[in-house]
Amino acid sequence: MIFSTPKSLVRLAAVAPAIVLLGSMLAPSASFAQTPEFVRVRGSIVGLDGSALTVKSRQGTDVTVKLAEDLRVSTVVKASISDIKPGVFIGTAAAPKDGASHAIEVLIFPEALRGAGEGDRPWDLTPNSTMTNGTIGSAVEGVDGPTVTVAYKGGERKVTIGPDTPVVTLGPADKSDIKPGTVVFLTARKREDGSLSANSVTVGKNGVVPPM
Known part of the structure; x- marks a missing residue:
């Protein structure tokens, strides 16, 4: 279906690490799903300043997340x-x-x-x-x-x-797709000082937004 052509399969292979991380976001681990040290962030991107991503959450608050240097980005199709x-x-x-x-x-x-x-x-x-x-x-x-x-x-x-x-379904994206106004879904780790960090994000693209 969506990834039926050889070219698409190559693109899928390129984004596979990010998609695997997305799969881990949806994993049934009790510790992952219930402990407060992980926070799911859904909303629209306000801006990206260096590695600091600011998201306007669905609750209307600004949430800042530090992105990893080896950030992995995926999208939905x-x-x-x-x-x-x-x-x-x-x-x-x-x-x-x-x-x-x-x-x-x-x-x-x-x-x-x-x-x-x-x-x-x-x-x-x-x-x-x-x-x-x-x-x-x-x-x-x-x-x-x-x-x-x-x-x-x-x-x-x-x-x-x-x-x-x-x-x-899932598709490839890159850091250039992280821009103001884009809808984003990510799972961040909450550290002892209250700050949030993430090594993977899923962004909306071509009018399709992450519904998770």
């Missing part, structure tokens, strides 16, 4: 619900509604990253949201969109994907 088929490995944030899980977003992982962050755990995108990384086992069409079974080691979750749900 628009995909579609038709790309979500049995056997595909995805990550989906979902929220409860009417007794079922409804997708807030879906990230389709390239085949080379099958298994990244596999599992099911709480997420902080919306209240009571979850993040599930796993393989699509089945899909059943419904009034609100297809309901897919996302299977992971030790369990599964059924998630309904509405027609307006953002569906993306």
Whole structure:
């Protein structure tokens, strides 16, 4: 699909380290997901001064993050619900509604990253949201969109994907894509002095923004 041509595969290989780090952001490790020393930052870039990235968070506050010298940058590429088929490995944030899980977003992982962050755990995108990384086992069409079974080691979750749900996959980017106004998602390490640092960021590009 998105990375089907040899040229695209070369580009994917170039960005693979950044994508692997993104996969680790979505990992089910209890220590990663629950300890306060890691902070997910979502918002729009205000500016980059040397290695200091300032982001206007969704809460309206300015957050400054020190970026690593060997910063890895990735982006998201628009995909579609038709790309979500049995056997595909995805990550989906979902929220409860009417007794079922409804997708807030879906990230389709390239085949080379099958298994990244596999599992099911709480997420902080919306209240009571979850993040599930796993393989699509089945899909059943419904009034609100297809309901897919996302299977992971030790369990599964059924998630309904509405027609307006953002569906993306991963693509390459570089530091030149870090500019004011760009939507960004990153996970920063919170140090003892309260400062934040990150060695990987995911940026919006060509009108597609990180929905995670």
